[in-house]
Amino acid sequence: MLPRGPLGRLSRIDPKTAGNARPTCWQLSFCTISGMVRTFDIVVIGGGHAGAAAAWAAGRMGCRVALVTLSAGGIAQMSCNPAIGGVGKGQIVREIDALGGLMGLAADATGIQFRMLNRSKGPAVWGPRCQSDRHAYAAFVQAALAQTPNLEILEGEATDIIADSGHVSGVKIIRSRGGGAMDASGQEELTLGCRAVIVTAGTFLRGLMHCGEKIWPGGRYDEPAAGALSLSLENLGVKLSRLKTGTCPRIASESIDYSRCQRQDGDDVPLPFSYLTERLELEQTPCYLTATNAEVHRIIRENLHRAPMFTGQIQAAGPRYCPSLETKIDRFADKDSHPIFIEPEGRSTNWVYLNGVSTSLPPDVQERIVHGIVGLENARVLRWGYAIEYDFAQPTQLHPTLDAKAVAGLYLAGQINGTTGYEEAAAQGLLAGINAALALRGQEGVILRRDQGYIGVMIDDLVTRGVLEPYRMFTSRAEHRLLLRSDNADRRLTELGRQIGLVDERRWEVFSRKQAVMQEAGGLMSGIRLENKTLRQRLAQPEVTLEALMQSLRDLAAQDGQAPPAAESENQAARWAKVQRLLELYREQPTALEGLAIDYRYAGYVEKELVEAARMAELEAKRIPRELDYAGVLHLRAEARERLSEIRPATLAQALRVSGVTPADITILMIHMQQAREGSA
Numbered sequence: 001m002l003p004r005g006p007l008g009r010l011s012r013i014d015p016k017t018a019g020n021a022r023p024t025c026w027q028l029s030f031c032t033i034s035g036m037v038r039t040f041d042i043v044v045i046g047g048g049h050a051g052a053a054a055a056w057a058a059g060r061m062g063c064r065v066a067l068v069t070l071s072a073g074g075i076a077q078m079s080c081n082p083a084i085g086g087v088g089k090g091q092i093v094r095e096i097d098a099l100g101g102l103m104g105l106a107a108d109a110t111g112i113q114f115r116m117l118n119r120s121k122g123p124a125v126w127g128p129r130c131q132s133d134r135h136a137y138a139a140f141v142q143a144a145l146a147q148t149p150n151l152e153i154l155e156g157e158a159t160d161i162i163a164d165s166g167h168v169s170g171v172k173i174i175r176s177r178g179g180g181a182m183d184a185s186g187q188e189e190l191t192l193g194c195r196a197v198i199v200t201a202g203t204f205l206r207g208l209m210h211c212g213e214k215i216w217p218g219g220r221y222d223e224p225a226a227g228a229l230s231l232s233l234e235n236l237g238v239k240l241s242r243l244k245t246g247t248c249p250r251i252a253s254e255s256i257d258y259s260r261c262q263r264q265d266g267d268d269v270p271l272p273f274s275y276l277t278e279r280l281e282l283e284q285t286p287c288y289l290t291a292t293n294a295e296v297h298r299i300i301r302e303n304l305h306r307a308p309m310f311t312g313q314i315q316a317a318g319p320r321y322c323p324s325l326e327t328k329i330d331r332f333a334d335k336d337s338h339p340i341f342i343e344p345e346g347r348s349t350n351w352v353y354l355n356g357v358s359t360s361l362p363p364d365v366q367e368r369i370v371h372g373i374v375g376l377e378n379a380r381v382l383r384w385g386y387a388i389e390y391d392f393a394q395p396t397q398l399h400p401t402l403d404a405k406a407v408a409g410l411y412l413a414g415q416i417n418g419t420t421g422y423e424e425a426a427a428q429g430l431l432a433g434i435n436a437a438l439a440l441r442g443q444e445g446v447i448l449r450r451d452q453g454y455i456g457v458m459i460d461d462l463v464t465r466g467v468l469e470p471y472r473m474f475t476s477r478a479e480h481r482l483l484l485r486s487d488n489a490d491r492r493l494t495e496l497g498r499q500i501g502l503v504d505e506r507r508w509e510v511f512s513r514k515q516a517v518m519q520e521a522g523g524l525m526s527g528i529r530l531e532n533k534t535l536r537q538r539l540a541q542p543e544v545t546l547e548a549l550m551q552s553l554r555d556l557a558a559q560d561g562q563a564p565p566a567a568e569s570e571n572q573a574a575r576w577a578k579v580q581r582l583l584e585l586y587r588e589q590p591t592a593l594e595g596l597a598i599d600y601r602y603a604g605y606v607e608k609e610l611v612e613a614a615r616m617a618e619l620e621a622k623r624i625p626r627e628l629d630y631a632g633v634l635h636l637r638a639e640a641r642e643r644l645s646e647i648r649p650a651t652l653a654q655a656l657r658v659s660g661v662t663p664a665d666i667t668i669l670m671i672h673m674q675q676a677r678e679g680s681a
């Protein structure tokens, strides 16, 4: 039971019990606002995946944080598919974890099936994914936030962001319960003073739901929309546009004929997301595979005149890479079947998610579609699929630190920035939380480079290019895929997480030990070369390939306790000693040695990418002053001037990525900045 505070349902944590807290080291300078006022350093609006990540980060970095959300029980809810990770997304989860975020730990603790996707391809595109127990996932995150130092959770609707002299200074919220004076409608208004606001309102801003001909306002199924905040953002100068997304029907597990579907099991050895999870011990739940067919396609085609996506009822753009079933049937008319994944929503629920049947067709048509699919002939639908249109802010209105150009101290993260997906949202929330906390400390914000992480790629894409449709991560978006592997996110980001104060002692110890193991194993491996088939032959020969060495280590590790073959010469004995030590290290840290082996295998390519990345890093290090007046840059082409004034890139490298800007423009800009520096020296 959470302790109750003066506002009713609050979670206030005793800082003494909050293991990883850093002390708050600044004072809140807040001017008084009339009405009931409470003061915080940061107010996070929204308790979805972005808001939870932001609040977790900022609280652990020592800020006093209020997380305002419509329903505390809805924190970290999975609005759509009950799964975390996947190709591109799984890498993001590992990066969040490496920086000290929560998502990987939550996914490990509550996953019911784990698979490494793309295993048959190169390690650069392996994507860890798990099927989650969606209720357990949300409960895990809620419990973790309840333990987060300096964090209070307030149930209510944020209606207005207050700004003074171009800087945010507070948030007005409306609550329907709790202490304080009630107005006539039984609601109370409360003002929260703060120096930074992080808006993570997801699909709730002026959300409009569609199911067939039926349209109603809402933020998510059975949840209200939040309109007032849209107006407030617009008043602050943030321009809003519209996007659309949709979800699938849910059906009752006991009504499915699984014998007619293809069973899909998890990996034999499930691999965790978090670098802190040593191993996963769980009973994995199977998923099942079925497919649409010609009859289902006929039903859909005959009813396109009732599909909001086709009648003009839905105006906004949806995710092209995750289209509704009706869009797939229309767009890929030559295909007579599309796969449907039958995914359980948890261990103790009969709700099952029909991945691949995202639709906003009317319920009577949805029912015919479901019953037309093999294995689902008698399926009972528990909730119809629907689509939602919502406000989002074109992310080119943000700096790469995710704060708005229109008003200081305002950060936006998650679906409100035009992205889709829990992982994309959580990553932005984490960075927004980190950057808001750093700004309050008076420190420079974190901008991850494109060669440092998928998170860097995503944020750079968003703030430099903007979005035309909901943005989701793919490995193809990253030009340095071999550097951004799911196995090495800790090597890329944990030191940074430590510097900013988000990586705690335990994570740091685990990371440091792994580094030490890799270093020692690296030395041993480079002295051994293997090549033959049987274990004895493989290890006894002077020439041995890396693959053979790794296979030998895996075999030896699996045959726990087996004595090594006897050495027949002094040289062999020396090699055996090395192999024995490698085996000890492998048993302790298998992922460290597997990662090392990938490094060796792709060393040539990795080197090339590093050279390329280093070249770009030089431009990345050249900061452009935020206030630079592009109208005053002599000889800059009109198009470049216009685009650069709009995007206001943070670095010369980002400027080069702005569409319409050429390398020649960058040279002119460099000369201008150089002259400005010399002039002011």
Ligand SMILES: Cc1cc2nc3c(=O)[nH]c(=O)nc-3n(C[C@H](O)[C@H](O)[C@H](O)COP(=O)(O)OP(=O)(O)OC[C@H]3O[C@@H](n4cnc5c(N)ncnc54)[C@H](O)[C@@H]3O)c2cc1C
Binding pocket: 045, 046, 047, 048, 049, 050, 051, 068, 069, 070, 071, 074, 075, 076, 077, 078, 079, 080, 081, 156, 157, 158, 159, 200, 201, 202, 203, 204, 205, 219, 220, 226, 229, 245, 246, 247, 322, 386, 387, 388, 413, 414, 415, 416, 419, 420, 421, 422, 425, 426
């Ligand atoms: C119908 C639907 C289908 C989707 N389909 C997919 C999909 O196929 N694939 C995929 O990857 N992702 C999908 N998503 C998207 C995925 O759910 C989101 O990308 C992700 O949840 C976004 O996280 P977020 O934190 O930005 O927002 P959300 O998870 O939406 O959370 C927003 C939070 O803000 C709170 N809030 C909003 N306004 C206010 C306010 N004024 N005051 C206080 N609290 C407020 C809400 O209560 C909520 O807790 C779908 C979402 C929906 C709704």
